Amino acid sequence: MLAVRKGRKLLVTTGALLAIGALVTGCSSETGGDSSQPTNASVDGNAAEGETVVIGFSGPAADHGWLGAINSAAIAAGENLGDVDLRVAEGTNDANLQISQVEQFINDDVDAIVLLPTDGAALTAVATKAMNAGIPVVNVDREFSSPAAARTTVLGDNYGMGQSAGNYICERLGDTPDAVVAEIAGVDSLPLTTERSEGFADALETCGLDVDNRVAADFTVAGGEAAASQLLAAAPEIDAIWNHDDDQGHGVLSAIDTAERDEFFMVGGAGSANAMELIKAGESVLEATVVYPSTQAADGVRLARLIAQDKAMSDLVEVEVPKRIVLNAPVVTSDNVDQYLPTAFAS
Known part of the structure; x- marks a missing residue:
């Protein structure tokens, strides 16, 4: 020692x-x-x-x-x-x-x-x-x-994830006050889910939008598919969806394909390599994802x-390691995806 x-x-x-x-x-x-x-x-x-x-x-x-x-x-x-x-x-x-x-x-x-x-x-x-x-x-x-x-x-910054997702949607839909925004959360019993949803709602409020339809999944592919199917059946028109987690996003995208819906864009969460590859290809409703660092x-x-x-x-000028470090929650789009792919995780 x-x-x-x-x-x-x-x-x-x-x-x-x-x-x-x-x-x-x-x-x-x-x-x-x-x-x-x-x-x-x-x-x-x-x-x-x-x-x-x-x-x-x-x-x-x-x-x-x-x-x-x-x-x-x-x-x-x-x-x-x-x-x-x-x-x-x-x-x-x-x-x-x-x-x-x-x-x-x-x-x-x-x-x-x-x-x-x-x-x-x-x-x-x-x-x-x-x-x-x-x-x-x-x-x-x-x-x-x-x-x-x-x-x-x-x-990681859970509240910041929600803020980042909401700010991105505001940038895209802020001039459409009657836009329909949906949210597919993770596990509702977890504090991190509450923090993400609070950040999302607060960011949307700045541009006059709110969450019109919300369901919760469980961070799994099957859970994402079931929650998204429920959401799509309840909301005949949607302009934007924020899905909290790219792992469950596989199931979400499967439900979207099955329902043959493409009138909206989607923002993911966590920042998986799979999601980033879809964003880079530009052939999916998935348009962006918010990083929750796996580092x-x-x-x-x-x-x-x-x-x-x-x-x-x-x-840092400080002579000791800080007491608390909160990592950033950036939005990844087709414009900057190559910057984040090297450290993305496979889902």
Whole structure:
């Protein structure tokens, strides 16, 4: 284990040293320190291999294209970092099993833990236990119920996804106040679905539109097809549809083809490679998709490495990794699809 490990508990449980670190940095530069030498916050110092750190990673079962991409990207990030020993627990949707996995990481005295919890509230206590043991936890995608449970949290922007989708539809239909807008949500019981729908409604309101027809699916192909069939039967005329998830979008598009409907355009969600290829081809009602990055756990691994090695993000003046990082939710269209395809996931 790292020699610095013994002092890390203070670093992850108190913010007082931030000010001290900044002061020391400032004093060293004022007293003639050699600014040409790499530091832990410089590009060279950040990238330089350090002492190997052991990082435990636990995430849900890869029963969905996006989750599969989350796991594979995290593993690839660990493999590409020469000073990271990434220990990957078996993906699970059982909160109790995931708790036991984190307990094992604590017992193994790893240097950091990256955790995408199957249930953020259920994993809060064990994540807090890891933090109290001096092991920094990077929380990914589904937030814990206490900020004390994580050193850093990496999130996609669910509300921002809805905003992006609504803003795009406003740009296309804002001059048509009686336009009919439909929404095919994911799992309604999940907070992320509520956040996406709230962002969507708020964005539409800015141009005088609202959601006229809404159904919920379950992030699966079959669920998407069933929900879309229900929607299309209930709404004889539609101008635009926002579908929250590109995985369930396969089923949505199948229902649209079966119903022989093409009077509307559709915006997807998550940003799968399959959706982007359809957008690029321009032969489908799918006109755009909103990215929900599948890089979050990979970002978590890289951040865990920086934290465990007492390094910082080189593009920031701050001398420590931020407490919270929210990734952007850009809209992908035929104009910019080539920019996003390389990091898109297969659904």
